[in-house]
Amino acid sequence: MFGTVSEEMEVKVSATEAWKLYGTLQLAKLIEEELTDVIHKLEIHGDGGVGTILNITFPPGTPFFSSYKEKFTKMDHEKRVKEAEVIEGGYLDLGFTLYRGRFEVIEKSENTCITKTTIEYEIKEEAAANASIVSIQPMVKIMEVAANYFIKNKK
Template identity: 60%
Template sequence: MSGQLEHELELHVPASEAWELFGTLGIGKLVGEEMPELFQKVEIVEGDGGVGTILKLTFTPGIPGPASYNEKFTKIDNEKRIKEVEVVEGGYLDFGFTLFRVRFEVIEKGEDSSIIKSTIEYEAKEEANASLVSIDPLANIVQVAKNYLGRNKAAKDAK
């Protein structure tokens, strides 16, 4: 069994600014700081933000789904502005999934506008409960990023 979920959100910043956040460790640091309702902590296990970097995401107790998991940056394409991460330990793998991948794609829309397309791809054994997969947490992360980027832009514009 396999599936895919997608979400898109327009950001009112240039694609290059959005990519500075999503293409680096910045998004992990941001959600670790600004989303205590979802993440208890986000830790760098290995790496410097490039391909091969591993993060450990520990969720706030009481959140449905896995308590924690490790994800690995498997693709970072600075030209196309695509970043992919896969769960490599724990989390969805413990629930019968054989693949759980998240992709962020920053699409240039205009000079001061871009779209962040978030995709979850998964493969699971037949006995796995696919209803555990939801795009909502990813949509919330992107909304927090949009708010953060908007605040930064407003602060720059005010100077």
């Protein structure tokens, strides 16, 4: 079974400026600082490019799983697209064969862009009931943290 969910948000900053956050490890560091209720610990292995691995640990008592590792599998600075796939633990332990998150920064005007997040997943038929735990909300929270960052750091 294959599924996809996505959400978009308009941000009052240029696509180039937004990508300076989304296209770097600065986004991961901002998430770790701002979303302490969602992420307990974030270990980064790599320079932020393809192959970088994030080891994400959730607070005690988080439903479904306590941690997983994801790997950056796509980093396209021209198209402003970044993708990461879960490579160990988490969703994979619940019958998912693919769990991919994507961020895109889409230019709208000189000082406005659209940030878009998408989750794509595949799950084994015998675990299909677990598809109900897929939620775009954590990714939307990340976009909200980024939008607030742009407001606070507007030049």
